Amino acid sequence: MSRKDTLRALLGARERELPSGNSPEPVAEAIEAPRQLVRSGAVGAMGRSLGKLTHAAEEARALIASGDTIVQLDAALIESSFLEDRLGEQSEEHAALVASIREHGQQVPILVRPHPGKAGRYQVAYGHRRLRALAELGRPVRAIVREMSDAGLIVAQGQENSARLQLSYIERAMFAVSIEDQGFDREVIMAALTVEKTQLSRLISIGRAIPFEVVKLIGPAPKTGRPRWAALAEKIAGRDLEPILVGLSAKPDFLTADSDARFARLLSALTPAPVESCKRSWCDEDGRRIATYQRGPERATLTLDQKIAPDFGEYVLSQLPQLYRSYRGSRGTG
Numbered sequence: 001m002s003r004k005d006t007l008r009a010l011l012g013a014r015e016r017e018l019p020s021g022n023s024p025e026p027v028a029e030a031i032e033a034p035r036q037l038v039r040s041g042a043v044g045a046m047g048r049s050l051g052k053l054t055h056a057a058e059e060a061r062a063l064i065a066s067g068d069t070i071v072q073l074d075a076a077l078i079e080s081s082f083l084e085d086r087l088g089e090q091s092e093e094h095a096a097l098v099a100s101i102r103e104h105g106q107q108v109p110i111l112v113r114p115h116p117g118k119a120g121r122y123q124v125a126y127g128h129r130r131l132r133a134l135a136e137l138g139r140p141v142r143a144i145v146r147e148m149s150d151a152g153l154i155v156a157q158g159q160e161n162s163a164r165l166q167l168s169y170i171e172r173a174m175f176a177v178s179i180e181d182q183g184f185d186r187e188v189i190m191a192a193l194t195v196e197k198t199q200l201s202r203l204i205s206i207g208r209a210i211p212f213e214v215v216k217l218i219g220p221a222p223k224t225g226r227p228r229w230a231a232l233a234e235k236i237a238g239r240d241l242e243p244i245l246v247g248l249s250a251k252p253d254f255l256t257a258d259s260d261a262r263f264a265r266l267l268s269a270l271t272p273a274p275v276e277s278c279k280r281s282w283c284d285e286d287g288r289r290i291a292t293y294q295r296g297p298e299r300a301t302l303t304l305d306q307k308i309a310p311d312f313g314e315y316v317l318s319q320l321p322q323l324y325r326s327y328r329g330s331r332g333t334g
Contacts, residue, residue, distance in 0.1 A: 070109045073143050075135035078122045081157055083178050098133045109142040125153045126160035151188050154179055158192025168220040170229055173207035209233035219259030235270040244269050
């Protein structure tokens with residue numbers, strides 16, 4: 001069976017018999033996207049959402065062509081997917097989506113399946129953000145209902161996010177780990193995230209190397225890619241993170257920073273500050289420089305001028321045992 005046929009089998013039947021009261025409806029025409037957008041604050045986020053309406057219209061036309069039937073459902077009857085794929089939503093983006101749906105309506109339906117364990121209820125494959133916004137507005141949800149297996153739901157959920165480029169790198173990594181922990185093989189995960197085997201191995205490696213409490217503290221960090229997450233994984237390996245995480249969590253400016261800034265703060269906290277080079281000299285009573293001491297990040301060097309004091313180095317070496325005993329005694333470790 002080809003990969004295309006496998007995915008078609010995972011996604012299941014195109015539609016099912018719907019409960020009474022859920023009448024089909026045509027897909028609404030999308031409005032023309034505005035030409036000029038304001039780019040600051042919540043208004044800027046709203047503008048970005050409106051700028052996606054052209055893409056929404058294309059999706060709507062594709063749904064018409066596919067023959068899928070769109071119905072209206074009560075938001076209270078729809079539950080989230082059994083796998084989380086997000087680490088939280090930015091308040092500006094959510095406010096912009098709510099405002100866009102309030103003014104223009106729901107442009108693209110969500111995809112749900114009949115809940116496998118609760119008669120008369122549904123489970124989201126994709127469209128969680130739209131569902132939350134519609135529930136907040138008290139509006140019915142336009143949805144496509146399909147029979148899907150667990151694997152089919154995961155593939156639909158992952159591919160929708162990949163197509164919209166909505167998940168950050170760490171969200172994709174944690175989503176891959178969650179799918180694997182549910183017992184699905186890597187073929188399903190590759191189909192869901194639209195990645196090759198090597199890419200998936202890297203995602204899962206990062207997802208398992210970063211403790212979940214770290215990911216929850218940082219958030220999605222949409223601008224932070226694999227190299228920086230890999231660097232963080234190296235720095236936290238074998239470390240006791242609790243004092244650092246507690247310390248950062250107690251700082252109001254850390255909690256109010258965006259997630260990329262929180263990532264940078266944690267990475268900085270785990271990176272030892274470089275030791276500045278310190279260079280000092282010692283001169284005898286005649287003003288001649290006999291010794292130069294230089295301290296670096298990993299070693300200290302004492303240089304003696306053999307032209308001025310040719311045997312002084314040997315003398316210092318012979319005195320090291322006594323000097324070291326004196327040093328330990330001064331620190332209370334002798």
